Amino acid sequence: MEKNDDYFYIPQLKKRNRNGKIFKWVCASALISALFFLFIFLFDMVRQGYPAFTQAYIETEVTFNEDLKSNPYSAFDSDSFSIISRAWMRGLPRMMDEDPSLKGTEQKIWALANAEVDQYIKGHPHKLRDREQKIVDRMLEEGSIESKFNVIFFLTGDSKIPENAGFYSAIIGSLLTLLVTMTIAVPIGIMTAIYLEEFAPDNKFTQFIEININNLAAIPSILFGLLGLAIFIIFFGVPRSSPLVGGMTLALMSLPIIIVSSKAALKSVPATIRQAGFGLGLTRWQIVRDHVLPLSLPGMLTGSIIALAQAIGETAPLIIVGMIAFVPDAATNILEPATVMPAQIYTWSGMPERMYIEKTAAGILVLLTILLSMNGVAIYLRKKFHTKW
Amino acid sequence: MSKFKKVAGIALATTVFAGSAFADQIRIVGSSTVYPFTSYVAEEFGATTGYSTPVVESTGSGGGMKIFCADDSKESPSFTNASRPMKVSEFKTCQSNGVKDIVGFKVGFDGISIAQSKDNEPLNLKIEQVFLALAQEVPSEDGKSLIKNPYKKWSDIDKTLPNKEIRIIGAPTTSGTRDAFDEMVMEKASESFPAYGGEDYKKVRTDGHFIPGGENDNLIVAKLAQDKNAMGYFGYSFLEENHDKIEGVKLDGVAPTKENIADGSYPVSRSLFVYMKAAHEGKVKGVGEFIDLFASDMMIGQKGVLKNIGLIPMPQDELKKVQKSIKNRNKLNLEMVKNGVVLPL
Numbered sequence: 001m002e003k004n005d006d007y008f009y010i011p012q013l014k015k016r017n018r019n020g021k022i023f024k025w026v027c028a029s030a031l032i033s034a035l036f037f038l039f040i041f042l043f044d045m046v047r048q049g050y051p052a053f054t055q056a057y058i059e060t061e062v063t064f065n066e067d068l069k070s071n072p073y074s075a076f077d078s079d080s081f082s083i084i085s086r087a088w089m090r091g092l093p094r095m096m097d098e099d100p101s102l103k104g105t106e107q108k109i110w111a112l113a114n115a116e117v118d119q120y121i122k123g124h125p126h127k128l129r130d131r132e133q134k135i136v137d138r139m140l141e142e143g144s145i146e147s148k149f150n151v152i153f154f155l156t157g158d159s160k161i162p163e164n165a166g167f168y169s170a171i172i173g174s175l176l177t178l179l180v181t182m183t184i185a186v187p188i189g190i191m192t193a194i195y196l197e198e199f200a201p202d203n204k205f206t207q208f209i210e211i212n213i214n215n216l217a218a219i220p221s222i223l224f225g226l227l228g229l230a231i232f233i234i235f236f237g238v239p240r241s242s243p244l245v246g247g248m249t250l251a252l253m254s255l256p257i258i259i260v261s262s263k264a265a266l267k268s269v270p271a272t273i274r275q276a277g278f279g280l281g282l283t284r285w286q287i288v289r290d291h292v293l294p295l296s297l298p299g300m301l302t303g304s305i306i307a308l309a310q311a312i313g314e315t316a317p318l319i320i321v322g323m324i325a326f327v328p329d330a331a332t333n334i335l336e337p338a339t340v341m342p343a344q345i346y347t348w349s350g351m352p353e354r355m356y357i358e359k360t361a362a363g364i365l366v367l368l369t370i371l372l373s374m375n376g377v378a379i380y381l382r383k384k385f386h387t388k389w
Numbered sequence: 390m391s392k393f394k395k396v397a398g399i400a401l402a403t404t405v406f407a408g409s410a411f412a413d414q415i416r417i418v419g420s421s422t423v424y425p426f427t428s429y430v431a432e433e434f435g436a437t438t439g440y441s442t443p444v445v446e447s448t449g450s451g452g453g454m455k456i457f458c459a460d461d462s463k464e465s466p467s468f469t470n471a472s473r474p475m476k477v478s479e480f481k482t483c484q485s486n487g488v489k490d491i492v493g494f495k496v497g498f499d500g501i502s503i504a505q506s507k508d509n510e511p512l513n514l515k516i517e518q519v520f521l522a523l524a525q526e527v528p529s530e531d532g533k534s535l536i537k538n539p540y541k542k543w544s545d546i547d548k549t550l551p552n553k554e555i556r557i558i559g560a561p562t563t564s565g566t567r568d569a570f571d572e573m574v575m576e577k578a579s580e581s582f583p584a585y586g587g588e589d590y591k592k593v594r595t596d597g598h599f600i601p602g603g604e605n606d607n608l609i610v611a612k613l614a615q616d617k618n619a620m621g622y623f624g625y626s627f628l629e630e631n632h633d634k635i636e637g638v639k640l641d642g643v644a645p646t647k648e649n650i651a652d653g654s655y656p657v658s659r660s661l662f663v664y665m666k667a668a669h670e671g672k673v674k675g676v677g678e679f680i681d682l683f684a685s686d687m688m689i690g691q692k693g694v695l696k697n698i699g700l701i702p703m704p705q706d707e708l709k710k711v712q713k714s715i716k717n718r719n720k721l722n723l724e725m726v727k728n729g730v731v732l733p734l
Contacts, residue, residue, distance in 0.1 A: 087436070093437075094436075326444065328431075329441060349607065350607060352698075353630060354630065
């Protein structure tokens with residue numbers, strides 16, 4: 001019996017098993033360190049960013065009269081002036097115009113507190129003087145200062161008054177830009193891939209084109225910005241900073257990625273499907289339309305969504321076409337100046353005021369959420385339409 | 390088909406509508422130092438008047454001049470920000486491209502502060518000492534020839550200075566802050582050493598004692614708070630905003646404070662400018678009203694709001710002169726550009 005066991009005994013087996021185990025753990029530790037960095041990054045962003053989702057408000061009495069309309073700043077004494085946001089006071093005359101019934105009345109309203117008060121309440125470094133700190137402490141006890149959910153962050157655009165700065169116009173700008181990118185890049189990319197994969201003859205010329213497309217996918221994105229500046233702005237006269245020019249530039253950038261991934265999706269459709277079609281006498285157009293395309297669509301969509309997700313987080317080419325700008329008003333169409341989410345984050349990260357640090361992190365969180373949900377949609381589409389052979 | 394027509398119609402309508410709306414919006418380019426102030430005014434302008442908020446782009450002083458001077462059409466920027474006066478070459482480019490009438494506007498001052506961690510002992514440096522710490526070549530012992538910078542510690546330069554390694558984080562060469570620092574510290578200090586033969590010397594050492602930071606001054610501040618041996622220089626507003634982490638280094642005995650920068654006693658301060666295309670008034674909506682708001686006491690005066698975000702206002706009499714010049718829309722001429730001023734000579 002023992003001899004029989006020995007027959008199967010391989011001396012190197014122990015060493016081989018050990019090597020296998022070491023390799024497994026090296027690979028696993030790579031995964032663990034990647035997860036660790038991701039966790040640190042996310043933790044830091046959430047820690048810095050979550051205070052930005054609340055904002056301090058101060059209950060104030062305001063008398064709506066003609067004085068307030070002509071000079072809103074004069075209606076407040078110096079104590080209130082140093083804790084209430086200028087941006088809020090500035091908007092009072094407009095509030096009176098919009099609601100004429102306010103005229104001549106005295107109202108208790110929640111006024112936006114300025115950045116210093118907000119930072120003081122959040123326990124961050126602030127520049128309030130002792131006197132102002134005492135006033136804020138007293139008001140906190142009385143309950144006339146409250147932290148509320150920061151709707152401003154989602155409803156206004158950029159502002160040089162930190163408590164008034166929001167992400168809304170950047171979100172709109174990103175959506176418009178993405179819309180342009182999608183309308184241009186997805187159809188052109190998918191159709192190019194179909195032509196190259198299904199119709200084009202395999203010769204030196206098409207091979208040359210394919211090599212070039214693969215190379216384009218690896219080009220630094222800032223070069224596409226220079227191309228966009230030279231072609232779209234200088235040659236065609238498309239307005240600077242507009243979602244149109246930004247979208248077209250990003251479309252140039254995403255095209256190669258969409259083409260490459262769509263080609264891969266088409267390649268993964270088994271040749272037997274096409275052969276069966278030909279066997280039944282179908283034309284190439286019928287095979288592509290009714291069989292190959294539906295089968296490869298999930299793969300194409302996944303590729304396109306990932307390319308677009310990359311485009312939405314891109315900043316470098318947009319600097320060149322003028323989208324890193326101060327644009328507080330949200331664009332209403334693709335020709336108006338706009339800024340995009342990563343550009344807004346970049347702008348805020350360079351501001352001296354402390355409150356922008358939390359705004360920066362909150363902006364990153366919003367951008368990440370949007371990216372994650374886009375990738376989620378991509379995964380869902382792949383799962384839903386996936387065909388097993 | 391009808392659906393297609395409908396879509397095409399809407400697209401066309403948007404284009405036409407947007408085409409006319411676009412020229413109604415003021416566009417501003419230029420210096421990243423003036424950018425926060427101009428955007429503040431732009432925001433105020435948009436919030437308090439019926440005009441749409443001007444779009445402000447931060448392209449750097451030189452980049453701004455290039456775009457500003459390229460053409461005079463109403464789609465081109467009406468204003469450019471600059472953290473230095475317009476150069477003669479730029480003025481000539483403007484003239485040859487049809488941008489004939491330019492109104493220059495001095496906004497105020499900005500100081501460049503050298504700072505270190507707050508935990509360190511307060512420090513007082515002479516401009517010459519900063520120069521010796523940063524220059525690539527320094528005068529030899531006998532002061533007759535130039536040698537490669539041998540100073541590794543501050544105490545090597547002067548025994549009274551701390552026994553610490555020289556490590557200065559500064560702006561990269563593309564930045565206006567760097568231009569201003571080179572001019573006001575390096576070139577000025579080099580004049581007091583005969584070894585340079587009266588030449589303005591501004592070469593910065595590359596042996597690791599000077600570290601070029603990025604354009605983002607917040608990163609330099611974070612570095613200083615972390616690294617007690619490092620010093621850094623950046624715009625004054627970043628010092629003001631971070632008093633809990635860093636403190637200013639005195640230069641020639643003068644601390645970087647608002648007062649010292651405004652009265653000119655702090656040696657490293659510069660003037661900030663905005664240039665306007667006079668021909669755009671009447672062509673682009675709100676151009677005149679915008680410059681009037683910018684030049685008002687409410688913005689750039691001694692109690693103006695821009696002071697809160699780091700602008701150092703001009704003294705009262707100079708402010709009055711600037712405001713008068715803006716009111717009259719005095720145009721720049723070659724003499725004014727040569728002298729680097731915007732007020733009529």
